[in-house]
Amino acid sequence: MTETHAGRRSELSFDHAQTLDLSDPLSGHRDSFLGSDDPDVVAYLDGNSLGRPLKASARRVAGFIAEQWGGRLIRGWDEGWLGLPAEIGNELGRVALGAAPGQITIGDSTTVMLYKLCRAAVAARPGRTEVVLDTDNFPTDRFILEGIAAERGLTLRWITPSFDGGVTAGDLAAVLSPRTALVVISQVAYRSGYLADVPALTELAHAAGALILWDLCHSVGVLPVELDAWGVDLAVGCTYKYLNGGPGSPAFGYVRAEHQGQLVQPIQGWLGSAEPFGMGDRYQAAAGIRAYTSGTPPVIGMLAMQDMIELIGSVGIAAVRNKSVGLTEYALALYDGVLAPLGVRLSSPRHPQERGGHLTVDHSSFRDVTAALWRRGVVPDFRNPEGIRLGLSPLSTSYAEVWLGMDAIRQEIS
Structure with a gap:
């Protein structure tokens, strides 16, 4: 064996993965997560779908039930619960989104938040009749916009990105026109992991007179975002992936300060009114970011994400x-x-500047392989038509897990 081949073989060994973990300055944080030492989970490679819970979050949730909910009861609303959507939103903006205070609220599902902000955006561009989106965006985004287009009599202009990529500046420029009201794109494509050029695409949308909304579900908490500096109008993201908020934890919405008061959201709930406890006869929107809230804040659902936001901040x-x-x-x-020689195809960008926090690899057997992997304690997820998506959450995933997961895939298709 030549020295080059020996070195290459060494880099593919489990020993090398362990060496990478030993030199990783963030490896110590892995012990902060529940289940990191679970012998039944050999490799958890789905942190971009549902992040592991932090041990601190388990304590926080238990303490809240016993002390605040159980002890303060309804008095808790006056003692801080009502302010949590903006309070946590401000901290999230500071730590991970590059957003000044007063522009982010937390509450609703991702679907509802997308609807509210997209619907407000198209209404703020009267006379414009088109919405731009791409065929490879997450189904929720596409379905929401299909519904809004039907409701408002709008036309959808579709971009079809490359299978292993995403929306480029050239793609967007080709479909923009004076008729464009709104552009909706994911910063990180949910399937391929393609990382879009937010500043460039935002500038193109603005040059056409359109508003742009960025879906940050697969980017918040895993890579730097600068919403204010990039001139972004609107953004929505979930909190159960890299923010580890737990199953169904509420989404966040960003409305740039200059648009507040001009964009009118369509779900007029009591908490978004100027005086919720005035119990008025007619709706009058609150000032600022609270105008984009609707109903009662999901307090328990907002608890766990606070610990991950704090960890990312530190x-x-x-x-x-x-x-x-x-x-x-x-x-x-x-x-x-180990996988390419077996006929597995890469469906993600190779260059790290064009890639978010996950990779997708494709093979005709992967639907069945994914089920087999789960049975042996290796947990990625499957994405149609034949992809395994490897979601690598930086603070809870080890290099050894990556090796074990890839080796298990190799064994299943060999």
Whole structure:
């Protein structure tokens, strides 16, 4: 065996994965997550669908039930619960979104938040009749916009990105016109992991006189975002992926300060009114970001994400991104070394500047392989038509898990 081949074989070994973990400055945070030492889960590679819970969150939720809900009862609303959507939103904006205070609220599902902000955006561009979106965006985004288009008599202009990529500046420029009211794109494509150029695409939309909404579901908490600096109008994201808020934890919505008061959201609930406890006869919107809330805040659903926001703040989002790039680069090296020779195809960008926090690999057997992997304690997820998506959450995923997961895929298709 030549020295080059020996070195390559060493890089693909489990020992090398363990060496990478030993040199990882963030590896100590893995013990902060529940289940990180669960022998039944050999490799959890689905953190971009549902993040592991933090041990601190388990304590927070238990303490809330016993002390605040159980002890303060309804008095808790006056003692702080009502302010949580904006309070947590401000901290999320500071730590992970590059947003000044007063522009982010938390509440509703991602679907409802998308509807509210998209519906407000198209109404704010009267006379414009088109909405731009792409065929590979997450189904919720596409379905919401189909419904709004039908409701408002609008035309959808579709971009069809490359299978292993996403929406480029050239793609967007080709469909923009004076008729464009709104553009909706995901910063990180849910299937391929393609990382869009937010500043460039935002500038193109604005040059056409349109508003743009960014879906941040697969980017918040795993890479730096600068909503204010990039001139973004609107953004929506979920909190159960890289923010580890738990199953169904509420979404966040960003409305740029200059648009507040001009964009009118369509779900006029009591909490978004100027005086909720005035019990008025007619709706009058609250000032500022609270106008984009609707109903009672999901207090328990907002608890766990606070611990992850705090952890990201202490580590720094730049360090999180560095680890994310390291994990995906390592997974790519393992793909090249052990999966590509077996006919597995890469459906994600190779360059880290064009890639978010996950990779997708395709093979005709992967639907059945995914089920087999789950049975053996290796947990990625399957995405149509034949992809395994490797979601590598930087603060809870080890390099050893990546090796074990890729080796298990190799065994299942060999």
